[in-house]
Amino acid sequence: MKNTPIDKNLIDEIIEEFQIADFSKATIREVKAIASKAEKLSNVEYIKMEMGVPGLPPSEIGVKAEIEALQNNIAGVYPDINGLRELKEETSRFIKAFMNVDLSPEGCVPVTGSMQGTFASFLTCSQCDKDKDTILFIDPGFPVQKQQLVVMGQKYESFDVYNHRGDKLKAKLESYLNKGNISAIIYSNPNNPSWICLNETELQIIGHLATKYDTIVLEDLAYFAMDFRNDLSQPFTRPFQSTVAHYTDNYVLLISGSKAFSYAGQRIGVTCISNKLYKRVYPGFKKRYGGGTFGTVFIHRVLYALSSGTSHSAQYAMAAMLKAANEGEYNFLNDVKIYGDRARRLKDIFLKNGFHMVYDKDLDDPVADGFYFTIGYDDMTSGELAKELMYYGVSAISLVTTGSEQQGVRACTSFIQDHQYECLEERMKIFSENHPTH
Numbered sequence: 001m002k003n004t005p006i007d008k009n010l011i012d013e014i015i016e017e018f019q020i021a022d023f024s025k026a027t028i029r030e031v032k033a034i035a036s037k038a039e040k041l042s043n044v045e046y047i048k049m050e051m052g053v054p055g056l057p058p059s060e061i062g063v064k065a066e067i068e069a070l071q072n073n074i075a076g077v078y079p080d081i082n083g084l085r086e087l088k089e090e091t092s093r094f095i096k097a098f099m100n101v102d103l104s105p106e107g108c109v110p111v112t113g114s115m116q117g118t119f120a121s122f123l124t125c126s127q128c129d130k131d132k133d134t135i136l137f138i139d140p141g142f143p144v145q146k147q148q149l150v151v152m153g154q155k156y157e158s159f160d161v162y163n164h165r166g167d168k169l170k171a172k173l174e175s176y177l178n179k180g181n182i183s184a185i186i187y188s189n190p191n192n193p194s195w196i197c198l199n200e201t202e203l204q205i206i207g208h209l210a211t212k213y214d215t216i217v218l219e220d221l222a223y224f225a226m227d228f229r230n231d232l233s234q235p236f237t238r239p240f241q242s243t244v245a246h247y248t249d250n251y252v253l254l255i256s257g258s259k260a261f262s263y264a265g266q267r268i269g270v271t272c273i274s275n276k277l278y279k280r281v282y283p284g285f286k287k288r289y290g291g292g293t294f295g296t297v298f299i300h301r302v303l304y305a306l307s308s309g310t311s312h313s314a315q316y317a318m319a320a321m322l323k324a325a326n327e328g329e330y331n332f333l334n335d336v337k338i339y340g341d342r343a344r345r346l347k348d349i350f351l352k353n354g355f356h357m358v359y360d361k362d363l364d365d366p367v368a369d370g371f372y373f374t375i376g377y378d379d380m381t382s383g384e385l386a387k388e389l390m391y392y393g394v395s396a397i398s399l400v401t402t403g404s405e406q407q408g409v410r411a412c413t414s415f416i417q418d419h420q421y422e423c424l425e426e427r428m429k430i431f432s433e434n435h436p437t438h
């Protein structure tokens with residue numbers, strides 16, 4: 001057995017200090033804190049793959065527009081709670097240009113990141129109908145969204161989509177929906193953590209069942225158009241970002257400035273409510289507020305109570321970035337393609353050293369190279385692998401925290417630096433020598 005790059009005892013002591021009995025359940029923040037401490041005490045650099053933080057400079061177009069807006073004194077005035085007119089219009093155009101969907105500016109509502117978009121959506125969806133008190137997650141998923149429901153005291157159910165791809169999704173989804181308690185279905189596409197992308201057949205199934213069971217689909221597009229297998233970067237030109245919006249009227253699209261535009265720091269996104277849903281009246285609103293539609297309750301009740309709108313200057317930034325993309329002047333995907341290049345190089349290193357991809361395919365197609373990927377090793381459980389990798393100076397989160405039933409870890413490409421590939425290669429070589437596969 002070769003020595004591990006970091007002394008095992010040191011890691012075990014730090015884990016002990018954090019009182020983490022089951023490493024499979026360690027949160028992103030805990031893994032990050034353990035890696036930072038281990039790095040400091042051992043003086044060995046960690047290859048950090050646990051956080052999904054964008055690691056690229058922000059879009060210059062956004063920064064310039066925001067500075068100009070601030071110089072024009074907009075910081076002194078409250079933003080319109082409905083959102084800046086230009087941003088609403090450019091978002092509506094963006095949805096047409098990159099998804100081929102018609103959605104009026106009225107329903108495009110700025111939020112302080114998709115995080116707030118899902119929180120406000122969960123609340124609004126939960127208030128429509130008293131019998132529909134549960135949110136359904138098509139997992140694996142983004143752990144904080146479940147945390148949001150815990151914070152607000154709402155119920156959720158979830159299933160791992162791994163064994164229910166393609167036509168099989170129908171029976172699985174219907175087994176939840178036919179109980180009548182599901183107010184909304186949520187998934188991300190491309191998916192955090194697995195980078196799978198639901199295809200047209202799957203989106204059609206979700207859309208048809210949402211209509212049939214009168215349930216709202218929350219389509220989280222945090223990684224908008226970042227399925228790099230197809231060039232989705234040309235406005236008003238096929239292929240488009242796939243969406244459930246083609247298959248139902250009961251939907252909300254969550255667009256984020258954080259990843260596709262590397263604008264996470266300013267906390268800006270746009271929540272886009274379908275034309276029909278915006279105007280829809282639900283019995284629960286009458287009882288709670290004396291009236292209102294899904295759109296007006298979302299904006300004038302829920303968002304108003306949460307933050308009274310979204311940072312004024314960030315709205316100018318987002319409007320400028322979307323406008324430039326809509327006009328074909330700014331290929332936002334060019335700036336983020338590097339995540340795909342990194343994923344390819346990292347996957348090569350892991351696969352060469354005995355690892356396997358966990359979520360490896362969208363039916364027959366290998367998943368794209370992008371922001372995240374999932375890997376497993378032999379018969380190691382998620383917790384064992386995540387902990388073992390810590391001894392080799394690699395930090396990643398266990399799939400258990402994402403609602404996955406598969407064994408492995410999620411690796412994020414965003415913090416990888418050029419000099420780290422060689423180091424990862426050396427460490428993974430020792431890892432595989434120390435762990436002969438069965």
Ligand SMILES: Cc1ncc(COP(=O)(O)O)c(C=O)c1O
Pocket residue numbers: 052112113114115116142188192220222255256257258264268269
């Ligand atoms: C699937 C998913 N949804 C939402 C978010 C949060 O986006 P925002 O920064 O716009 O709040 C993330 C960020 O990691 C994510 O992965």
